[in-house]
Amino acid sequence: MQCDLKTDTSRYARQIILSEVGALGQQRLKDSKVLVVGAGGLGCPVLLYLAGAGVGTLGIIDNDIVDLSNLHRQILYGVADVGELKVSAAKRRVNQLNPDIVVDTFATTLNPDNVLSLLASYDIIVDATDNFDTKYLISDACVAGEKPMVYASISQFEGQVSVFNHYHHATQERGPCFRDLFETPPPPHLTQNCAQAGVLGVIPGLLGCFQANEVLKLILQTGEPLSGKLLSIDCLDNTFHLLSVHKNRNRLPAPTLGASTTPAWRDSDWLSPDKLHDWLESQAPLQLVDVRDSHEHLHASLGGRLIPLKDILDRRQELDTTRRIVFYCKSGVRSKAALLAVRSIHPHAELFSLEGGIERYLTTYPDNATLVAP
Amino acid sequence: MAVVHFPRQFMPYTDQHKTHEAEGLCVNDVLGNLTARFPALIGPVFSEDLHPLPFVGLFVNGMPVMSAQDRGRALDSNAQLILINAVAGG
Structure with missing residues (x-):
């Protein structure tokens, strides 16, 4: 897909003038395919900023419908969208912002049977999900399918963002994956999602913006992606920790895609x-x-x-x-x-x-x- | 004196402290003193032998603590120990 120079120069002028973008970078954005898993608090800003930047193809996976309780943080949606499939409302809003991009929608949930085929045609996978099962499934599928995973998670006033399984040309090796950071999810009694723990609407907005930034850096091949790094943020006291994440060479591979290995139930x-x-x-x-x-x-x-x-x-x-x-x-x-x-x-x-x-x-x-x- | 930083989800186990200064020449020492002060951390954060559980990350000055060697390595006088936990909100 070639840039329409007249339209693109005008729409993307403020980023094309950046030396890190330029015409070549804008063409890379247009040629890229990014899959966003989850069109909730994280997915909404990710989709808006990637669409605004001119990422040529966006895939959206979500099986949920818009609820009134979503609107304080899921900024793609309005009151008129309540009751509608999120992927439908998201596609409409994204194409209002940028009608020149392709938006694929999948009103489904990821599972071990469909994950590899759904991820296959995309270059970068964004984990904007809200549960451990899907996070581990995406991580395992990205390792199996050799895709970078741009991860974020939030809890109340805190959040984490990283880039997993990113290919490093210098070492010809992929970076650590989500399981290298957290080998297993916490047991159910220590787990809370946004519905249970609560969340300030701006938190997924901030973390989603960090995710979108990481995606753009990967596509533009510029800057230092958060590969082998985890940015941990506490927005209540403005604490930022940049932590190194190493491959866990002693870790056993997951027996199946998305398998929860421990604490094991037999x-x-x-x-x-x-x-x-x-x-x-x-x-x-x-x-x-x-x-x-x-x-x-x-x-x-x-x-x-x-x-x-x-x-x-x-x-x-x-x-x-x-x-x-x-x-x-x-x-x-x-x-x-x-x-x-x-x-x-x-x-x-x-x-x-x-x-x-x-x-x-x-x-x-x-x-x-x-x-x-x- | 090492400073240990907790995520907010651990604050119910630390008498609502977000940070804590703990004595110790190495990570093992610090964790021993830390859990003596806040024994409720054992169970939801550390195992009985003071290893972080598999859904907890422990870092010293930004570097991960992954091995017995890491845990025994001498700490500098102003070491920052950072704990994080796996969260899934989105």
Whole structure:
């Protein structure tokens, strides 16, 4: 695609006069294809600035619809867009800003089956997502597909931005990836998204602008990209830390795209009601831990120590990791979370979660509600 | 005296302190003194043997602490230890 010099000179005049851009740089921008995964708080400024700069092809992946609660930070959208697919509203707004660029839209979610094909035709991938599963999936796919990943994440007043898996011509090697920085995501009880933790609207705006800047530097082949670096920002006290990120040579590759490697859940972590009954009957050495709330415990329990899930790490000294520990709750959901939390600090402890919880256990063994394990 | 910087998500474990000055000749020493002062950091941030959990990054003067050698290396008198955590908001 060649520049229309008359139109482009006028539209892009203020950046073409930069020696780092020029006519050659503007042509590079026009020839580039950038995929933005997530059209939310980060994705909105990224898309606007890349469109404004004249990036020739923008892909947008998002399966969400515009909600009124998005508007304080997702600056592509207005009240009239509420209820519409974000990719549709985003494409319309982006093309209002710059009708000369191509906008591809994908109203879908990334998954291990579609990620490689969706990323394949783009030069640079922007991670503007809001969840760990997709971040690890994008990172693994960028490594597999040899694409640079321009990453950012935010939390309340803080944010991080980096460029992962960037090819360095000097070393003929790719830079570190997201897993080199954080090998695994935090367990669910330590994870909060914007809906849970809250966010000031300007924070994703700032971090999205940093991402757009990194994309433009990569395309223009100018400056020093944040490859092997992480910029960590606290906007409440204006603290900026530029941190080095190195490849973790001891890290095992992800077994599958987007795999969550630890804290690992194994099917063998489920303990059947029959097995628990056998262990209790034989007085096998174990610690039984009820992770429900106290009122549930008082209503009916299998005995053991009461440590509600929210307190499980604060009261970890009460866990006896020299014995098997069996966590139980109503149905198995909270006991699984408790097991993963405890495994994160005691990776070698013998931990089990009662399958189906106390509900299933008492269905099979209704007379055992008063069993008390040490 | 090393200065340790915490992300805001760790402040519930540090009595709401954003930074803390801790004595120590090396990273291991500093982390020992730090967790003695703020024991709630063990569990959500550090393992029982004071290793950062896999979703926590530890840096000294901007360089990552990745090995036992890094943890035992002598710190300069005004070392800055920076902790970050994996976040996913977008």
